[in-house]
Amino acid sequence: MAVEEAVAGRRARTADGAGERRWLLWPPLAFFVLLLGVPVAALVRQALSGEGNAFAESIRMTVFVDAVGRTLLLAAVATAATVLVGTCYALAVAVGPAWVKALLMGAC
Amino acid sequence: MVRTIGWMLLELPTGALFWLLEKAHLRTEPIDIYQTTGAMYPAMIAVMLPFAVLPILAAILGLDREQLNAATVFGAGPVLTFGAVVLPAIRQAMISAGVLVFVMSLGFYVTPLLLGGPSNMTVSGIINGQLNNANRADVGAAMSLLLVGGTVAIYLVADRLFKVSERWG
Known part of the structure; x- marks a missing residue:
């Protein structure tokens, strides 16, 4: 079977x-x-x-544990800020005129 | 690397930012943001921006225009349209972008080293120190494996919570 x-x-x-x-x-x-x-x-x-x-x-190692905490905090703050800025940026690219789209995508 | 060095030149005590502020008569003393925690964030955002913009832009371009037109017809302003139509449609892309940026940020090395200085060392910097300065390759390798394992664990939890692999797949 x-x-x-x-x-x-x-x-x-x-x-x-x-x-x-x-x-x-x-x-x-x-x-x-x-x-x-x-x-x-x-x-x-x-x-x-x-x-x-x-x-x-x-x-x-204290220095390693401290670095792990610092890295996680850095990544979390950078992620929140990047997603926020990235959303505004993507909206500007989506609704902007052609030259703005080209400029923003080139700068990105 | 180029972006990070660009930000470094901008943030130096008498760098481009100081020059601008001095020309605008807003500051006469050198700026002391170089090699601080705050100095790293703008550069990290600049480096990571494409990884957030591209998935979010793809979601925005995939929006149903009829829904936006319907919101306008029913009298919704830009803020309400964004909150009720656009945001729910791009939320999953924002989460996917966030997971991608977070996982990549865990391995940051050059930006914290150049802009954060020795007091803001990340895990990658500590690993480099073990391998090149302390001559403890075994400890450096163990730290690398802990970083890889932690990153994979974080990704798996994020995938379980937000189903990001379905979005990417």
Whole structure:
């Protein structure tokens, strides 16, 4: 029964072209593995190469904890301000005359 | 990078901003905003602006003109039209833009380094310090992984709450 369902599912996927289009997944997957997976694996290897526990040491460092708080605050304030300014900017681009659109999009 | 250096030249104690204010007879003393927390925000907004403008602009351009016409016909002014028609239609794009900008802002390095100074070091700056100055590559790598993990966790929570990947996908 399970085999029949699997075959039926495969036939359905082939019929709507999903099977043929699966190769389209390979370039982004390869990109993902090369540009994110490999560097992250190298970081894990590096982090575990020290004598002590680098993760515990990082979390115990006051300067790191302070920087995390500062980064989150900075990102939150910058995000709120950017979305506010960006909305006004986008409205101006949408309703402005052609030269204003060109100027604003060029400056953006 | 160019934008950040532009803002740096603007915010220097006797930079372009001081020059303008001096010419307008509004200030005679040098400005002391360079390498402060406040100095970073305008530059960060300038750097991040395209990532907010483009999704919001796409949502605005996708608005149904008939709804705007109907609001005008029924006597709604610009403020009411914006609040009742435009804002609900672009809210999801604003949230998506906000998530994108927030996640990207967590990795800011150059702008805080140049404009915020050593007292306003972000996580990226601390990681750089561990790798290049303290010669602790293992701690720097652990901090990098904590930053990546935290960023992914924040994105997943935002996606769960606001369904941003559906908007982008």
